[in-house]
Amino acid sequence: xxxxxxxxxxxxxxxxxxxxxxxxxxxxxxxxxxxxxxxxxxxxxxxxxxxxxxxxxxxxxxxxxxxxxxxxxxxxxxxxxxxxxxxxxxxxxxxxxxxxxxxxxxxxxxxxxxxxxxxxxxxxxxxxxxxxxxxx
Amino acid sequence: xxxxxxxxxxxxxxxxxxxxxxxxxxxxxxxxxxxxxxxxxxxxxxxxxxxxxxxxxxxxxxxxxxxxxxxxxxxxxxxxxxxxxxxxxxxxxxxxxxxxxxxxxxxxxxxxxxxxxxxxxxxxxxxxxxxxxxxx
DNA sequence: TTATTATGTTATAATCATTCTAAATTAGAA
DNA sequence: TTCTAATTTAGAATGATTATAACATAATAA
Ligand SMILES: [Mn+2]
Ligand SMILES: [Mn+2]
Ligand SMILES: [Zn+2]
Ligand SMILES: [Zn+2]
Numbered sequence: 001x002x003x004x005x006x007x008x009x010x011x012x013x014x015x016x017x018x019x020x021x022x023x024x025x026x027x028x029x030x031x032x033x034x035x036x037x038x039x040x041x042x043x044x045x046x047x048x049x050x051x052x053x054x055x056x057x058x059x060x061x062x063x064x065x066x067x068x069x070x071x072x073x074x075x076x077x078x079x080x081x082x083x084x085x086x087x088x089x090x091x092x093x094x095x096x097x098x099x100x101x102x103x104x105x106x107x108x109x110x111x112x113x114x115x116x117x118x119x120x121x122x123x124x125x126x127x128x129x130x131x132x133x134x135x136x
Numbered sequence: 137x138x139x140x141x142x143x144x145x146x147x148x149x150x151x152x153x154x155x156x157x158x159x160x161x162x163x164x165x166x167x168x169x170x171x172x173x174x175x176x177x178x179x180x181x182x183x184x185x186x187x188x189x190x191x192x193x194x195x196x197x198x199x200x201x202x203x204x205x206x207x208x209x210x211x212x213x214x215x216x217x218x219x220x221x222x223x224x225x226x227x228x229x230x231x232x233x234x235x236x237x238x239x240x241x242x243x244x245x246x247x248x249x250x251x252x253x254x255x256x257x258x259x260x261x262x263x264x265x266x267x268x269x270x271x272x
Numbered sequence: 273t274t275a276t277t278a279t280g281t282t283a284t285a286a287t288c289a290t291t292c293t294a295a296a297t298t299a300g301a302a
Numbered sequence: 303t304t305c306t307a308a309t310t311t312a313g314a315a316t317g318a319t320t321a322t323a324a325c326a327t328a329a330t331a332a
Contacts, residue, residue, distance in 0.1 A: 010299055046311045070203035072289060085248055094246050102255060110230050111262035112221055119238060120254045126247035146328055182282045
């Protein structure tokens, strides 16, 4: 009953499997990552259900949808406000938990009402740096 | 001859039309925005050429590709380092020219070699704020 | 200037992520 | 247990982007 109180949605086996996969997941998986992982354990799972569930979870603010990757949406179950560090070679995404005080002046605001911000740091992850060295 | 020196690529009428459209364009257009605008003047223009040209321009660092919009890539001919202010309702993108000193500590860096950063500010643009009010 | 050719353009097909549809199933309320 | 609105499913549809291969041409050099 506690899960139902938390999520405010019908708890189907499919949804529980997706939630279990997302719980504490720091990899920022895409819909197909989730489908691949979850359908191994639950082969009845449909791709549409992954999309439907992610859409419902996003609507209820249980996951954040990231547009970091222009190929596909990626999803983040970590709801604490935070930023990201992105490897330009392998597209790995790592959390940056720091509160940057980023305020715009009125003239920079252009009449917008600002509700939030997000910083992307770009670079090369340690794994890809190692890979580079071995190719020289 | 000066254009050729600037761009280091064959200058075809199609490319010149695209470059002319992008010159000073602050709207951060998508490939289809560009195709629509340019093919009005140059109806022989193919969609593939828009993609090919954008790819070439990106490779030569004459445009930046933005992944702000998860539906489609958007392109920015403004090469000065800057950040963006995004309307969550109409997806308008406005430039923010300010240099934020955003440095990560070693422990936040996770072994990454950091090459840059980009801040997205989210909010509602003045046009959409007006639209909201009239719907109340 | 003209011929040559590497490069660019085009229509079209292919691909990939995502959304839609409509029929079958089911979680949770009564 | 029964009932029903919500969910799942396979598959089709859509939309952005990329690939293909025949045709055209900008830029180079003779
Ligand atoms: Mn995260
Ligand atoms: Mn810009
Ligand atoms: Zn990497
Ligand atoms: Zn707006």
